[in-house]
Amino acid sequence: MHVVKTKDRSTLPKHIWHDGVKWLLVVVKIILDSLSVWAERQNKFTFFLSTIVVMSYLYILTGQINFIFDKQIDLSDAADGIAGAIVVVETVSRRVLSIVLAKKITNILSTIYYDFWPSNINGPEMNKLLTRRSWIVLTAVGIYTTSALFWATQSLTVPLQLHASPLRSKFTFPDLDSPYYEMVYVWQGVLCAEIAINICGFDLFFISIIWTCVAQFILLREYIRQNFIKAAKSGIIRSREKTEAWNLMLKCIKHHCVLIQTTKNIEAILTVFILMLYIGTIGTVCLSGFLLTVVRKEVGRPLTYFCGHMGQIFMYCFIGHELIRESMALSDAIFECGWHLSAYEKDLQKSLVMVMLRAQRPITITLGGFGVLSLDSYMKVVDYFIEGKINICFVVDKVLFFRIHTFELHDD
Template sequence: MRRLSFEFTKAIYNDSVKKYMWFGKLLLEMLCAWPSKEGLFKRAIGWLFFCNLAVVEIFHAAYCAQNYSNIGDAVMVGATVTTTLEAMVRFYIMLSKREIINKILTKVWKKFWPVEVLDPVKRKKIQNKAKFRFWLNLIFFSSSLISSTNVNLAPYLSDNELIFKSSFPFDWNKPYVYEFLYVWQYFSNELVVFMINAFDFFFMSLVCICTIQYIIMQEVFANILSKDSRRHRQVIFGDRGKHMTDKEMLKKCLEQHEMLIEICNELDNSFNRAILIQFVVNTAANCAAFVTLKFDRSQFTKMLTYAVAHLSQLFYYCLAGQDLQYESQRLSDFIYDSDWQSSYNRDFRKSIVLMIQRSQKPQCLTALGLVNLDFLSFVQIMRLSFSFYTLLDGFLADE
């Protein structure tokens, strides 16, 4: 396991695409969840944060279970229960999958091909794409901070309520007890917000970098037998690339593609639980927002913003997964267009055919292997949310 500190930060910041990972790295380091070779103290703090959220979740979920007869209140509390669970799962993944994620980051740092391989027009387009994703995440983060501040202060300023409606085995409304619990829940809510956003920054930038690596490979493969390939080889391998033959370059491309497939599979195995929880949270949040909008018009602005925020987050996740799937599948078209038929080397042709067959299977991120992370899943989640809303609406109407 490598120590991803100053050297890693300097290297990625000098890359016009990888540099957008730095903010997620900063937030995860603040939460002691960055997958680097750190001391025992930092790891212990990270697990302490996780246990803190687990305690909050227990009392919060207990309130939801005890008040299940009040469907409207239970639905609202259930939405925040799932959000806290989302933060817990993300903490657990970053802490328990440290070594795997560390290996992925080391490969991204040391072995990914630079974006300078592309021509200036394509390079600018790719850089703008990465920049857009970063600023979109930053807007979500800023909005969630403003929203959480409102959520944290409103109970205290209005009627001395707790931030998370919870069921404690004691009277929490006593002097000093309430203040202690309020400060504790304030800290815990900020922990939830920061962890969710830190994970989003990190995960989205990592998926975006892998997607862009596929785009770079498309360019390299399409021109592997042309004059442009000489420039590609020199940019990627330095002086060694000047004397590299077509067969040697093809071997490097095969190795790069194999490594990229391995990284995408490791990403899926590491983060598929987080994607599943993301789907569950968005379904619960949409149901809660739609039910509240119908039966409590006084919270129209709050719940509409809440629903739009969760839908935007879900769409952003599905967009990242769809892009990776699309670009990985397009690689076979670029390989076929590489003018491979002009080569009379039989081994070269066999390797090209093998590459085409292997790249026809798209790389997909999944929700625990149940559904893919793509636009089709986005539509399915919307339909599922509406189905649950219709069911809850029927229960509330009967009451």
């Protein structure tokens, strides 16, 4: 596979702007480039800026831990602090991921730019269909992005009324006294906005590159259905002792191999990240559910925690399920392509059988090797909540027991 690297990485290739699927990367680049985390623009300055931001989050995280285990903090504030700490860890992991895996992500983007087929390869109708689905993906991510922005707004307004910090934390200096409080409030307020944009921007990025792979499987399937019968009927036309049907299938096999390798590279990057996201989402949803149903002290932020994270994990599971479904649908497309018209080409038929066998093994994004990203995984989470298998009260009781036990040992 030949990877072409752009000389000027400040701009995307022009053909992407007109592609029915790849244009999503334009939106993603604008968002992530504004945060200096776009993989193709990583340099010494962005590394320095990301280091400052990560160090700020780590310092806030220490303050959040002190807040959670403070014996003067009640149960609801401790649960809110744990949820906020999980969100901070998610943001830090995305920043670190953009630095550590910048080269690998850049190679994946180069493959998408130049090796993936254009969305209009099968005609304008397929291009329109993929464009509409791309808008659906963008709209779906935008819906739970509003929850993240609403959370950022609530994190600024509610703590100001209570004279508290936007991200529940406690530092060694008197952070609730003026002028320290005003400085901490502005500092954490800016980071709250960065958290919302960072998390949703990275989600749109990862979902977009998986969606481009899904779209390529759709294009490959339709390309075989539209062109193989015509190529098989013109079998008498030979080029270098190979028929037109053979050349067409060779082109499709090469593209299928590119898709398999690209999805493997994406899965290698995302597998641990998705597992952390999955665990963090379950923990945050549990805490927000506890605050909404048991404590009922505040509604705004716990509700946005719940809706935002459930929407977030649903989009990942949905796009992972589509990748499984479309990768396996290629087998049916080959069986229905008209292979019987090339009955005398044994090598071609053997190749078709091999592609069918490979297509029957679904291409998946795993949860760190513990599961598969699909709608079945999402429904298991929903079933756990419905059946009461995830008991947040048990988790909070363990945290409180640890806090009380720690303070008793400290007093002794």
